[in-house]
Amino acid sequence: MYKDYLEFAIEVGREAGEFIKPFAGKAGGQTLKAAKDFVTEMDVKVERLIIDRIQSRYPEHRIFSEEAGTIEGESDFEWVIDPIDGTINYSMGVPLYGVSIALTYKKEPVVGVISLPGLNEVYWASKDGGCFKDGERITVRDVSLQESFVSHGDFAKNGDKEMNALRLELLGKIVNDVYRVRMIGTAAVTLAYIAGGRLDAALYMNPEFYDVAAGQLLIAEAGGVKAIAGSYTIYGQKQAVEGLAQLLS
Secondary structure: OOHHHHHHHHHHHHHHHHHHHHHOOOOOOOOHHHHHHHHHHHHHHHHHHHHHHHHHHOOOOEEEEOOOEEEOOOOOEEEEEEEEEOHHHHHHOOOOOEEEEEEEEOOEEEEEEEEEHHHOEEEEEEOOOOEEEOOEEOOOOOOOHHHOEEEEOOOOOOOOHHHHHHHHHHHHHHOOOOOEEEOOOOHHHHHHHHHOOOOOEEEEEOOOHHHHHHHHHHHHHOOOEEEEEOOEEEEEOHHHHHHHHHHHO
């Protein structure tokens, strides 16, 4: 049902990934302000590329993107974009960053593409169509919470001591009941990895929709689930998500 949209999103995701890949690591050695300006410049440039492609193909569709905000349209379809997720990793040349593109229909994700150019991988899914990495169907793992690799969202970069204290408290609640905790620094990579069985769950506090729209569809189509436990949103394979929800409820 969403075949044409999916093929288009894969094409644009790959193009955007190839566009930003040569500039990865170019902020290394710069001042904090210069590095931030560099990342912002690349975010805006690749976002413009993606928006131009969408508006050329589907001019009636709405668009919601991290930098540009909302671009109105007449359709119930809306594209949700994170042009570079993991910008700090990207700026320093760490290959864990990605381009996240989702298409929603009446706010529900129906197509999701995550391009990870630093890893030469592209993940995609469509509603009721399964989840794939570079054309190969993928599924979440099926292991207990005690055997699970769990990703923890990043600490607040603005020096918010209260939020960082909550994140430290979260670590204390889960660390003894899981196999390992990892902090990837990008929802795009984390959620794609869960869909492909490289991680088992991820916990976030108030995630932005553009960060998770594509990834949550990938996980759902790979056999995973989503849960809310207090102030935390959990994505992952069923055993890990249920176990974490019990710990945090």
